[in-house]
Amino acid sequence: MGTATQPTANGVPGGRKPEPIRNGYGHGLLKAGQADESIVALDADLAGSTRSQWFGDEFPDRFYQMGISEQDMMVTAAGLASAGKHPFASTFAIFSERGFEQVRNSIARPNLNVKVIGSHGGVITGQDGSSAQCIEDVAIYRSLPNMVVLCPSDCIEAEAATIALANHEGPAYMRTTRHKVPIYHDDPEDFTIGKGEILREGEDITLAATGAMTSRAMEAAEKLEQDGVSALVANFPSIKPIDRDLVEILSRRTGAIVTCEDHNVIGGLGSAVAEVLVETRPCRMARVGVQDHFGRSGTPDELYEAFGLTPRHVAAAAGELLERPVPA
Numbered sequence: 001m002g003t004a005t006q007p008t009a010n011g012v013p014g015g016r017k018p019e020p021i022r023n024g025y026g027h028g029l030l031k032a033g034q035a036d037e038s039i040v041a042l043d044a045d046l047a048g049s050t051r052s053q054w055f056g057d058e059f060p061d062r063f064y065q066m067g068i069s070e071q072d073m074m075v076t077a078a079g080l081a082s083a084g085k086h087p088f089a090s091t092f093a094i095f096s097e098r099g100f101e102q103v104r105n106s107i108a109r110p111n112l113n114v115k116v117i118g119s120h121g122g123v124i125t126g127q128d129g130s131s132a133q134c135i136e137d138v139a140i141y142r143s144l145p146n147m148v149v150l151c152p153s154d155c156i157e158a159e160a161a162t163i164a165l166a167n168h169e170g171p172a173y174m175r176t177t178r179h180k181v182p183i184y185h186d187d188p189e190d191f192t193i194g195k196g197e198i199l200r201e202g203e204d205i206t207l208a209a210t211g212a213m214t215s216r217a218m219e220a221a222e223k224l225e226q227d228g229v230s231a232l233v234a235n236f237p238s239i240k241p242i243d244r245d246l247v248e249i250l251s252r253r254t255g256a257i258v259t260c261e262d263h264n265v266i267g268g269l270g271s272a273v274a275e276v277l278v279e280t281r282p283c284r285m286a287r288v289g290v291q292d293h294f295g296r297s298g299t300p301d302e303l304y305e306a307f308g309l310t311p312r313h314v315a316a317a318a319g320e321l322l323e324r325p326v327p328a
Helices: 021-035 053-058 070-082 093-108 137-142 155-166 213-226 244-254 269-279 300-306 311-321
Strands: 039-043 063-065 086-092 115-119 148-150 172-175 197-200 205-209 231-235 238-240 256-264 284-290
Touching (some): 021 053, 039 053, 070 093, 093 172, 137 148, 148 155, 197 213, 213 231, 213 256, 238 269, 256 269, 256 311, 269 284
Parallel strands (some): 039 086, 205 256
Antiparallel strands (some): 148 238
């Protein structure tokens, strides 16, 4: 993407208010459906929450409410794809795992053109508690051959990513979130699968972020600047394929990378970046994320504090990596 915008006030560019990332999926799916009659949508009794209902309201004859039956939804999507349709199947990220065997064997293995959308990802889901806070979905779907894995950082990027998925042939998984986050993009149609972007220039260290943590990385960069540290912020909405060229560039430019994600540090963005670095140009690295724990009930802000995902924690990790104290 090439349309990242610097926020003008309170993390919001051009006065635009924060918005849930899932809204971008709803807008993008509707646009994609208007442009392509082969696109159909399926949901597992959560269409209002995932935002697929917006598609269903306009195209009721192309919308399939599957009920609380995620396994059925995945194989139905596979059947529709085999018949020439282009299905988008959505539910909460954690519930998509109920149909993982079907995603593996009926969608990814035959390389069918099905898009799986997992809403309410990460501990930012909040009060729903650990059973609903999905911290492993990126790792799980990233491990499947043929699967693209996306994690957009705001609703505009999610809209653009959805449109890009509508133009992509093959299986994919995209994670969205419920909580409102600042918006850093302005073009809902500018997205390239497999590409990352630099949101903020810097010289001393890179903060490489994805999803809802991108806004936290931007706030951390502002805090670091106050402490005399110049932090570059890179956004990675495409986890698989990862932008290998950008990772290597960042390693050369700053020589130190902190990855930031609302996901287990095992198997997500941190793992993907580390894999590229060890094969190209290793550098100092730290991973800010959920440190191999399940979530707990609490507000999103309380949980980000408890799990070390706030801008203060990101700034502290950067300071430790640079062996420079960063004031609390």
